[in-house]
Amino acid sequence: MDTSGRCSATITPRGVRGRHPRFGAGTTMVVVVSVLVALVAAPTAGAAGSSAVLTKSGPSGEGPYPWAYPASGDVKVGTGKTVSGAACSAGTPQFSSPYAPPCVPKFTGNNGGKTYNGVTRSTITLSQREFPNAADTEEIEAQAKAAGAAIPQVISQVQQVFVNYFNKVYNLYGRKVVIKPYVTQASFTSEELGQGQAQACADAVAITDQMHAFGDAGLTNGTSYGGTGPFSQCAAQDHLVEFNGDPYFDEASFEKLNPYVWSTSQDCTRISSAEAEVLSTMLGGKKAIFAGESSLRSRTRKFAAFVPNVPQYLNCTKNFINLAEDKYHLAKSALSPSFYYDLDIATFQQSAQQAIVQFKAAGVTTIICSSDPFSLGLLTKAAAAQNYHPEWFMTGSALTDLDQSAQGLYDQAEIKGHMFGLSESAASTSTTGPSSLAGKLYERLTGHQIPKGTDGNYAGLVEIFDGLQAAGPDLTPANLARGLHALPTLGAPSYQYGQWTWNTGPVGKAGAGDHTSSDDARFVYWDGNKTSPLNGVKGTFVAVFGGKRFTLGKWPKTLPPLFGSS
Numbered sequence: 001m002d003t004s005g006r007c008s009a010t011i012t013p014r015g016v017r018g019r020h021p022r023f024g025a026g027t028t029m030v031v032v033v034s035v036l037v038a039l040v041a042a043p044t045a046g047a048a049g050s051s052a053v054l055t056k057s058g059p060s061g062e063g064p065y066p067w068a069y070p071a072s073g074d075v076k077v078g079t080g081k082t083v084s085g086a087a088c089s090a091g092t093p094q095f096s097s098p099y100a101p102p103c104v105p106k107f108t109g110n111n112g113g114k115t116y117n118g119v120t121r122s123t124i125t126l127s128q129r130e131f132p133n134a135a136d137t138e139e140i141e142a143q144a145k146a147a148g149a150a151i152p153q154v155i156s157q158v159q160q161v162f163v164n165y166f167n168k169v170y171n172l173y174g175r176k177v178v179i180k181p182y183v184t185q186a187s188f189t190s191e192e193l194g195q196g197q198a199q200a201c202a203d204a205v206a207i208t209d210q211m212h213a214f215g216d217a218g219l220t221n222g223t224s225y226g227g228t229g230p231f232s233q234c235a236a237q238d239h240l241v242e243f244n245g246d247p248y249f250d251e252a253s254f255e256k257l258n259p260y261v262w263s264t265s266q267d268c269t270r271i272s273s274a275e276a277e278v279l280s281t282m283l284g285g286k287k288a289i290f291a292g293e294s295s296l297r298s299r300t301r302k303f304a305a306f307v308p309n310v311p312q313y314l315n316c317t318k319n320f321i322n323l324a325e326d327k328y329h330l331a332k333s334a335l336s337p338s339f340y341y342d343l344d345i346a347t348f349q350q351s352a353q354q355a356i357v358q359f360k361a362a363g364v365t366t367i368i369c370s371s372d373p374f375s376l377g378l379l380t381k382a383a384a385a386q387n388y389h390p391e392w393f394m395t396g397s398a399l400t401d402l403d404q405s406a407q408g409l410y411d412q413a414e415i416k417g418h419m420f421g422l423s424e425s426a427a428s429t430s431t432t433g434p435s436s437l438a439g440k441l442y443e444r445l446t447g448h449q450i451p452k453g454t455d456g457n458y459a460g461l462v463e464i465f466d467g468l469q470a471a472g473p474d475l476t477p478a479n480l481a482r483g484l485h486a487l488p489t490l491g492a493p494s495y496q497y498g499q500w501t502w503n504t505g506p507v508g509k510a511g512a513g514d515h516t517s518s519d520d521a522r523f524v525y526w527d528g529n530k531t532s533p534l535n536g537v538k539g540t541f542v543a544v545f546g547g548k549r550f551t552l553g554k555w556p557k558t559l560p561p562l563f564g565s566s
Contacts, residue, residue, distance in 0.1 A: 080105030084169045094469065095169040097437060099462045099490045099500060101469055104171050111173040111473040117239070118214030119475050124175050124468060126243075127182040127213045129203060129231065130223040149404075150453035152222030158442060158456030159221065165445055170465045173473035177465070179217050181224075182207055191228035192343035194310060204234035214475070215241030217464060218263075219457040227261070229253075229312065236260035241477050243464050248397055249312040250319070251506040254515035259481030264463050264497065266424055267516045268316035268370075269506035271395055273552055274422060274521060275368065276320050279303060279393065280328030282559040288365035290562065292389025292418050296365045302336055303393070304359050305368035306379055309340035313370070336362045341375060352378035356386050366391040369421070372398045377409030384414045394421030396521055403428040403532040404453075407539045416528030416539075417563050422521040423541060428534040430496040431455060437496055452535075459497045463517060466490075485513050495520070495549055507552065520549040525562045 078090035083106040086092075093100035113121040150158075167176040184203050190196035207213050216235060218227035227235070227245025235242040236257035245261040246253050251269045254261055283301055291297045305320070307313050317338055324330040339358055341351035352375060359367060360383075367390050369376050383389065392415055399405055401423035406415065429435050434443065438455035442448070450456070468475065470483025490500040498518035505514055524541040532540035544560040 077102045077104055082106060082169070083171045086169075094171065095166075097441075097462065098492055098494065099437075099459070099466070099497065101466050101487055101490070104469070107171055107173040107473060111175065112475075115473070115475045116214060116477070117208060118212050119175070122175055124172065124177050124475065125211065125213045126177060126179045126215050126217045126464070127207045127211055128179050128217045128219055128221075128224050129207070129227075130181050130183050131188045131225065132183065132185065133223075149222070150451050154451045155221040155454045155456060158438075158451060158454055159219065159461065161442060161445055162438070162456050162458060162461050165441070166461060166465045170469050172465075172468055173475075175475075177468070179219075180211060180213070182211060182216075186231075188225055188228070189344050189346075191230045192310075194229055197230045197234070200228070200230040201234040201237065203231065204238040204240055207235075208238045208240050213240065215243060215260075216245075217460070218242055218244030219460050220244075221457070227263075229310070232257065232261045239477065241480065243467075244460050246312070250315050251515065252315070253312050258515070259477045261515065262463070262467070262484070263516045264459050264500075264518060265398075265516060266498070266518045267506050267514075268313055268397075269319060270516070270519060270552065271370075271397060271422075271424075272316040272320035273323060273507060274555070275370075275395055276323035276328060276330075277552065277555050278422065278523075279368070280324050280330040281555065281557045283366065283393075284324075284328070284330045284334055286559075288391050290391045290418050290420065291365055292414065296390055299363070299365050300334070301391075302334055302363055302365050303368055304336040304362065304364040304366075305338040305370050306355055306376070307338050307340055307370045308343045308372070310343065314340065317370075336364050338368075341371070343372070345374065348375045349378050349382075351375065352382040353386075355379060356382040356388055359390070360386060360388045364390060366393050368393050368395065369400060370395045370397055371400065373400045373402075373405040373409050376400055377405075377411070380411040380414040384411045389414065389418065392419040392421075394419060394423065394524070396422045396424035399425075401425055401524065401541060402431070403534050403537075403540050404432075406526060406541070407532065407535075407537050412528055412539065415526050418526075420525035420562055421523070423524040423543070424498050424518055424521050426494060426496045426498075426522070426547075427541070427543070428532065430494060433534050490517075499549060499551070504551075520551045522547060522549045523560065527563070 078088055078092065080088050082088050082094060082103050088103035088105055092103045094103045111121060118125040163177060163179060182203065184199070186196050186199040186203060191200060207216060216227060220226050226247055227242040229246055229249065232242045232245035235245065240260065242261045244263050246263060248265055248268045248271070251267045254267065286301060288296050288299055288301045305317060307317055321335060324335065325332060339355035341355065356379065369392055380392070394401055402425065425431050432453065432455050433439050434449050436455060438458035439450040442450040442456065466487065467480050467484050470487055471479040472483065484502040487502060491498060499520040500517040501519055502514050502517060504519055523544050525544065526539065527542045528539050530540050530542065531538055544562065545556065
């Protein structure tokens with residue numbers, strides 16, 4: 001590693017091709033993908049020149065796991081006292097959360113000081129990229145508010161409460177995390193469409209060279225929207241870590257940018273693989289009995305997807321089709337062409353209307369909802385306006401599976417008795433509100449109930465702090481990757497944010513390594529008559545199979561009773 005923290009052996013330095021590299025629509029960034037196995041098997045020596053291999057038993061009797069800290073001295077999981085003074089024993093998390101890593105004792109000694117850009121002896125600086133007000137972002141905020149989301153200022157306030165607490169309970173080896181806002185002049189809409197690369201790269205340069213940040217937090221609060229595809233690519237080019245980047249991109253995209261880009265959201269390779277398994281085995285070749293009109297209920301199911309027009313998502317659509325036809329032998333006639341819509345909120349309504357015209361004309365019985373909740377809401381309303389009432393199959397992407405999304409955005413008559421499928425999250429009360437993990441922690445820390453419509457980016461922050469602790473005192477992107485891949489499975493027993501593991505690949509292969517944490521889902525249906533325990537409003541997603549979650553290759557073969565049927 002050079003003195004600036006830019007590992008030229010891992011990714012081509014930006015200086016080779018100019019300070020603000022631009023990438024065209026079909027251009028591939030020159031990268032050399034790090035070997036994940038080597039990162040785990042050969043950990044970097046720590047600041048004091050020693051490495052302690054930790055093989056204590058994992059939580060819930062998982063057995064030994066190879067967690068190697070590049071720390072000075074004999075550091076062992078489950079021993080001593082944590083940095084907050086809590087007793088640390090086998091199976092105990094770093095703080096009271098199913099998503100916290102196994103506890104480690106308080107670090108003493110030399111942490112190495114400036115181990116990387118944005119890292120000092122006492123701080124780890126992260127940016128939070130915020131977009132200026134514009135017509136599109138104002139519309140996004142209005143739609144989010146209509147769906148029950150809190151305003152940006154409230155989200156940021158709750159987030160800071162958690163940052164302050166995590167700085168006290170995680171072992172950051174004498175350092176604390178500081179998140180600084182960076183106001184960009186970029187267009188969020190342009191970046192969602194895969195454009196605006198030059199401005200995204202200019203931001204990455206400024207965050208790296210002027211703010212001197214280790215990474216970008218990639219959190220969402222109504223003015224910041226997480227790491228877009230263009231910015232994630234630029235961040236990796238500048239050797240800047242991007243937490244929660246490349247939203248729902250395929251795993252191949254993350255591998256090209258290793259070890260810089262990570263996310264809590266499932267990669268679409270995994271999502272589309274689960275779709276193929278469930279649709280082909282549970283629904284394929286059978287009548288569309290949950291459609292809203294008799295002419296469709298009498299037909300054998302014909303599927304079509306509503307998908308954002310982003311290259312990475314198109315790759316995952318191809319993955320779904322290939323698996324459905326070649327692995328699960330779904331008839332080609334069961335798949336109708338997908339509709340690809342632009343991620344521009346100004347065109348959502350027009351796209352929804354065009355998609356419904358296409359699906360209705362093709363005789364589609366079952367729409368695969370691989371979209372954001374705002375455009376999906378418009379799609380259901382467009383279907384109702386055109387007297388078209390198909391089945392709506394959920395993929396659980398982009399919070400489409402939350403009660404508040406369906407209540408506030410979807411046409412209720414259109415989805416009542418007709419919407420079902422996969423859900424990445426747990427019940428809405430588990431992710432927002434006073435009984436959620438975030439809600440309980442916020443009340444314990446402040447004495448007040450958590451504001452409605454936010455979890456203060458709890459999951460995203462936990463991912464960040466988990467990775468920083470797992471990296472050890474010699475904090476570099478390579479050690480961050482090694483640490484995350486070595487963490488045990490997290491989230492048991494309720495899996496409010498899904499089962500987390502960075503060890504199982506997106507096709508279900510253990511030990512393959514991964515860059516997105518969540519890897520399972522449950523099966524749900526929309527009950528329009530039942531009151532949501534989240535907010536007392538009619539309509540809630542109901543889990544079947546007893547709420548059990550499934551990973552790839554483990555899904556049942558038979559569709560369970562839905563909508564109160566026996």
